[in-house]
Amino acid sequence: MGNVPTTVKHCLSYEQLIEDYPWLRRWLQEDKTITGHAYPEFVKIVEVGPRDGLQNEKEIVPTGVKIQLIDMLSGTGLSVIEATSFVSSKWVPQMADHTDVLRGIQKASNVQYPVLTPNLQGFQDAVAAGATEVAVFGSASETFSKKNINCSVDESMLRFEEVINAAKKRQIPVRGYVSCALGCPHEGHIEPSKVAEVAKRLYEMGCYEISLGDTIGIGTPGSMLKMLQRVMKDVPINALAVHCHDTYGQALPNILTALQMGVSVVDSAVAGLGGCPYAQGSSGNVSTEDVLYMLHGMGIETGVNIAKVIEAGSFICSALSRKTNSKVAQARSTACCDESL
Amino acid sequence: MATVMKLVHRSALTSLMGQHCLSFSSAAAHRAAGIRAGQALPGKVKIVEVGPRDGLQNEKTLVPTEAKIKLINMLSESGLSVIEATSFVSPKWVPQMADQVEVMKGISRKPGVTYQVLTPNLQGFQAAVKAGAPEVAIFGAASELFSKKNINCSVDESLQRFDEVMKAAKEAGVPVRGYVSCVVGCPYEGKVAPEKVAHVAKRLYSMGCYEISLGDTIGVGTPGSMAKMLEAVTKEVPVSALAVHCHDTYGQALANILVALQMGISVVDSSVAGLGGCPYAQGASGNVSTEDVVYMLHGLGIETGVDLSKLMDAGAFICRTLNRKTSSKVAQAACKL
Numbered sequence: 001m002g003n004v005p006t007t008v009k010h011c012l013s014y015e016q017l018i019e020d021y022p023w024l025r026r027w028l029q030e031d032k033t034i035t036g037h038a039y040p041e042f043v044k045i046v047e048v049g050p051r052d053g054l055q056n057e058k059e060i061v062p063t064g065v066k067i068q069l070i071d072m073l074s075g076t077g078l079s080v081i082e083a084t085s086f087v088s089s090k091w092v093p094q095m096a097d098h099t100d101v102l103r104g105i106q107k108a109s110n111v112q113y114p115v116l117t118p119n120l121q122g123f124q125d126a127v128a129a130g131a132t133e134v135a136v137f138g139s140a141s142e143t144f145s146k147k148n149i150n151c152s153v154d155e156s157m158l159r160f161e162e163v164i165n166a167a168k169k170r171q172i173p174v175r176g177y178v179s180c181a182l183g184c185p186h187e188g189h190i191e192p193s194k195v196a197e198v199a200k201r202l203y204e205m206g207c208y209e210i211s212l213g214d215t216i217g218i219g220t221p222g223s224m225l226k227m228l229q230r231v232m233k234d235v236p237i238n239a240l241a242v243h244c245h246d247t248y249g250q251a252l253p254n255i256l257t258a259l260q261m262g263v264s265v266v267d268s269a270v271a272g273l274g275g276c277p278y279a280q281g282s283s284g285n286v287s288t289e290d291v292l293y294m295l296h297g298m299g300i301e302t303g304v305n306i307a308k309v310i311e312a313g314s315f316i317c318s319a320l321s322r323k324t325n326s327k328v329a330q331a332r333s334t335a336c337c338d339e340s341l
Numbered sequence: 342m343a344t345v346m347k348l349v350h351r352s353a354l355t356s357l358m359g360q361h362c363l364s365f366s367s368a369a370a371h372r373a374a375g376i377r378a379g380q381a382l383p384g385k386v387k388i389v390e391v392g393p394r395d396g397l398q399n400e401k402t403l404v405p406t407e408a409k410i411k412l413i414n415m416l417s418e419s420g421l422s423v424i425e426a427t428s429f430v431s432p433k434w435v436p437q438m439a440d441q442v443e444v445m446k447g448i449s450r451k452p453g454v455t456y457q458v459l460t461p462n463l464q465g466f467q468a469a470v471k472a473g474a475p476e477v478a479i480f481g482a483a484s485e486l487f488s489k490k491n492i493n494c495s496v497d498e499s500l501q502r503f504d505e506v507m508k509a510a511k512e513a514g515v516p517v518r519g520y521v522s523c524v525v526g527c528p529y530e531g532k533v534a535p536e537k538v539a540h541v542a543k544r545l546y547s548m549g550c551y552e553i554s555l556g557d558t559i560g561v562g563t564p565g566s567m568a569k570m571l572e573a574v575t576k577e578v579p580v581s582a583l584a585v586h587c588h589d590t591y592g593q594a595l596a597n598i599l600v601a602l603q604m605g606i607s608v609v610d611s612s613v614a615g616l617g618g619c620p621y622a623q624g625a626s627g628n629v630s631t632e633d634v635v636y637m638l639h640g641l642g643i644e645t646g647v648d649l650s651k652l653m654d655a656g657a658f659i660c661r662t663l664n665r666k667t668s669s670k671v672a673q674a675a676c677k678l
Binding site: 037111195214217219222246247249250252253255256257277282283290293294296297298300321324326327328330331334 | 436524560562563564565588589590593595596598600603619625626630633636637639640641642661669670671673674
């Protein structure tokens with residue numbers, strides 16, 4: 001260190017480093033660690049069951065049931081519940097009652113109820129119905145974008161820009177989603193740089209958070225790590241969330257990897273609602289109950305009461321006449337002994 | 342400092358300073374090294390396939406001997422190097438394993454594949470050796486209550502029984518694998534102290550078991566409890582002699598396996614098609630599916646030697662025989678895409 005000016009030596013001290021670069025604290029294991037990794041102390045769960053979950057269920061759920069589900073979820077401690085989608089009912093009949101749902105739910109004061117708004121029309125309808133937060137869905141795959149919303153990624157960004165600008169005028173926060181972050185049903189492998197490009201655009205346009213979605217659940221901790229490493233170069237880690245599908249059973253290890261990288265927002269769906277439209281009969285969204293079980297078991301706080309989520313899950317599964325996809329809910333309902341740990 | 346900052350834009354210094362600062366601060370360097378070590382994964386993982394024994398033992402339908410033999414033969418062709426073939430336990434207790442001798446004699450033994458069998462006592466060991474078993478396994482428990490309810494004796498008494506098996510195995514030159522059940526939780530006792538697990542694992546290892554498989558028998562573990570347990574056990578038994586046997590009853594198996602790999606474990610037990618439910622939670626799943634484990638490991642660039650599509654064929658075969666759906670998500674998804 002002999003050639004380093006005295007004035008600069010001060011800034012090379014460890015304590016000064018930590019103060020100047022808070023991200024370093026995590027890298028240097030100041031926080032709680034398991035296996036040498038620092039984990040967030042708190043994880044925010046974004047509950048997507050009522051929208052992403054129900055949207056992918058075949059049976060049309062009555063409005064009253066949707067409202068009851070959301071009201072039950074509002075009482076569990078969840079702070080974000082994706083309530084519905086202002087998309088054309090011609091495309092998504094399940095969400096045709098979007099206005100009635102948004103107006104019918106009991107909005108808890110400490111809960112946000114984002115709604116999907118694919119375009120300006122949807123946004124205006126959402127605002128008229130009382131929406132206070134919206135979401136837009138981009139894709140890291142050109143083919144998926146064309147097949148899903150009938151336009152290229154660039155064209156979709158122009159649409160979203162209109163929504164985001166309109167939202168800014170009304171001070172309505174916008175969450176951005178990037179689909180196919182770990183693979184596309186049409187294109188196969190997706191380059192992490194493409195995911196980063198789309199995430200960065202959404203972030204720079206004004207989305208406060210970008211949820212990276214493994215749309216077909218094909219990702220593993222290996223591909224999750226590579227993708228996040230690349231995206232984190234362009235979007236701050238505290239603005240990132242992961243939306244993992246459990247189609248190949250990889251959701252929890254993928255989420256664990258994301259937590260190890262510093263992500264502290266996780267999307268999930270009560271009872272694992274919502275299958276995979278690309279693999280008939282397979283599961284889709286990861287179950288909120290299973291995610292909570294893992295997080296709580298690691299000493300990570302979420303503010304959510306798992307027993308109440310299980311109840312909400314049980315309610316919606318009865319209404320849908322289907323079994324839960326949550327292993328925790330299945331085990332708890334039949335376990336002969338109380339294994340609460 | 343202020344003078345320097347005026348001359349150079351602060352953000353331009355960030356990465357440069359970060360790198361230089363890490364090397365100048367010894368505390369920082371030590372911690373950074375710790376993280377790299379924590380993230381290092383084994384280049385190869387050995388899968389111990391327990392479907393034909395642990396899996397089938399927990400299936401209600403009795404499987405004909407020929408179907409068991411065909412299953413094991415198909416698994417042998419998939420690249421697996423260790424297959425738990427059967428159990429030399431009294432058929433009175435475990436009717437599914439009554440055809441133990443026929444199975445051992447009927448399978449095509451592929452070179453390079455080890456066919457392990459369970460031997461709960463000396464009598465079982467002798468019958469196993471007579472039937473041509475090249476390797477045996479013994480099962481201890483980290484929970485006293487579980488030991489009493491499962492094999493009708495205390496943990497210490499069970500270890501004494503195993504001592505007899507160990508001595509006989511040493512004389513016969515037969516390797517012995519040890520299992521410890523209830524390593525993160527017990528259906529009767531609840532939480533299990535990591536020190537107790539370490540104690541039982543150490544005893545089995547000192548007695549001569551070449552490998553100790555740590556079993557989350559009721560699948561209640563999470564990366565948190567798994568890491569704490571492994572920290573305690575690795576103080577007493579070398580990590581290269583440890584394996585994890587995770588149940589997926591609460592959906593935590595793959596996350597638990599990932600943490601175990603990050604702690605240096607490179608042997609993982611699993612069951613084709615996730616055969617074998619949980620006897621303590623009716624209808625809930627038990628063993629983690631080999632297909633789902635292999636999918637994760639290959640995605641991480643870890644070699645297993647296993648051909649996933651041949652493995653799925655074996656899983657499809659046994660599920661047809663049992664007239665049940667696979668518990669493997671990979672198998673479910675792959676055939677629907």
